[in-house]
Amino acid sequence: MVHQSHFTNNMSIYIQSVSQISVQKPLTEEWFDNPILPKEAFAQSIEPDYKQFIPPAESRRMGRLIKRAITTSLSALKKGGCEMPDAIISGTGLGCIENTEKFLNAVIDNDEECLPPTAFMQSTHNTISSQIAIRLHCHGYNSTYSNQGTSFDSALLDAFIQLQLGQIRSALVGGHDEMTPDYFNMLSKINYWRKEDVNVDMMRQCDKEINSFSGSCSLSMLVGTDHTENTLCRLADIELFHSPMPSQIRDSLFKMLHANKLTLSDVDAVVASYSGNPNVDRYVGHYLTQAMSEFPVIWYKHLFGESFCSSAFGIYVAAMCLHKRLIPKLLLYNPKDAEIKNPKNILVFNYFGWNPSQPNVSLSLLSI
Amino acid sequence: MDQLIEELKKEIIEVLNLEDKKPEDIDENAPLFGGETGLDSIDALELIVMMEKNYGIKLQNAAEGKEIFKSVRTMAEYIKEHRTK
Structure with a gap:
């Protein structure tokens, strides 16, 4: 591992x-x-x-x-x-x-x-x-x-x-x-x-x-490294994992938040790589339930589709929500969730694994 | 010969992806390389492959290429003389 x-x-x-x-x-x-x-x-x-x-x-x-x-x-x-x-x-x-x-x-x-x-x-x-x-x-x-x-x-x-x-x-x-x-x-x-x-x-x-x-x-x-008037947001951290246990993701999340002087309550949402394919999404859901169940879920593949690099849109969507200070309802996975105003910190969780025993996973933290 | 020249112009446009060119834009007597068309050595390779594939001509001597690819007309003359298909 x-x-x-x-x-x-x-x-x-x-x-x-x-x-x-x-x-x-x-x-x-x-x-x-x-x-x-x-x-x-x-x-x-x-x-x-x-x-x-x-x-x-x-x-x-x-x-x-x-x-x-x-x-x-x-x-x-x-x-x-x-x-x-x-x-x-x-x-x-x-x-x-x-x-x-x-x-x-x-x-x-x-x-x-x-x-x-x-x-x-x-x-x-x-x-x-x-x-x-x-x-x-x-x-x-x-x-x-x-x-x-x-x-x-x-x-x-x-x-x-x-x-x-x-x-x-x-x-x-x-x-x-x-x-x-x-x-x-x-x-x-x-x-x-x-x-x-x-x-x-x-x-x-x-x-x-x-x-x-x-x-x-x-x-x-x-x-x-320069903050300019065009800056969308801060990339606070990014980590890659191969075949992690959900507990490892949870541990890394805490370390990531601690390093940025944040707590769980500071996180507004998590962008998840739900794609509409149950053979993959069940594992995405498993990680979210085990490691990040506190947060509203944002998705993006219903707008951008699935490809090997679609995780780039996950980071992009989070950056735009922070920049525009809004998580619109359209991006929220749960249709019952209301739009979120003035988000300050968003996690991005990307799961990729056609072989569920050896998935590649990334966790990123974006902040204003 | 004229028919072969027209055929060649279309093939050159297709093989080299000269999107903004039409057959009538190519002067069959103008230099293919170093002139307005702006072709380079990779294009020469594509033309060699095209001649082999479409006309069954294998260039044995690389030095010949300089004369053959002087213009569309010299290409057509060489193809007419050496084609096997």
Whole structure:
């Protein structure tokens, strides 16, 4: 059993800005007041006008995910008032899977000959961080984490530690994954998605039937040590766990709160990774019941869908609630809960585990 | 020859993903590399793969490429002479 941990010192780390491309209106926070509720299991992301961010001559060789990653990166940097981050750290579960499929299909179709070089070059996971760096001319720390459902969390933890150690002052952290028809169909065969139309109310009844839907994720987040007028909130702590007992999560929660001079009563809510899939959500519920039963639960996958990097939206949703000083009713998992005004501290709990005996889990604390 | 040139222009646009170009935008006599099209060595690799896949031509001598890829017309002339499919 592995347990990675890190607790805060005196250095404050802030989430400066976030930009996303998803099933919600891209590059905006419009989802907070006027969300789109997807109705299909294979929910399509809304593409922005990439030409506003990437000249056509440069974008012609880029796959869809690279375009999204660069666009959200440029947008997040602009929102955060930063021209050049000290580090670029990405999380991705599948990398540029569209190009990987294209290359592998060419291997089969052409009998291992006549293979397209561009698709091969862009099929690697670390293409994303490197393409962002090339676009920005950023020569700083550049890294990629591919740890299934905690890929983004791993990237954020890396940035958090380096910021705390004073090795960098800013980092562009990304969570990027795309869904392709082939991969969607493969997961459909193991009953991972809802077969009929998606309905948010049915997603809550996750103990009865599968109601999850797929959502591609491209989210870029600027984190740094400077508090500016653009700052969304403070990232007080983040920890990753592999196969933890609920009691370990509870212990870490107390240590996390203690390190930040907080108590349980200071926490306004916990963002949980409920997805609408009972095969996964029952374990999320188990951890919440055992370790964090005091808090109202926020969810977000009914708005952004499920992907390897959807945990990035969990952090994003918590940051936006703190920034806007409101947890709207739409984000509350229990329909009987009323909206929460002026939240000050929100936990984010991410559970990922197709194999329930070896899940990856993260716990984060965000504060105003 | 004209038909082959038009076919090649469409294939080049598709293979190199020249989204903002139409066949009529490409001058068959203009330099493919170093000119307005802005193609580079990776594009040359894509064109070599395309010639092998679509026309059954395997370039044995890399130095030949410089002459073959001078323009769309020189490509078409080479393909016409050496194609196996």
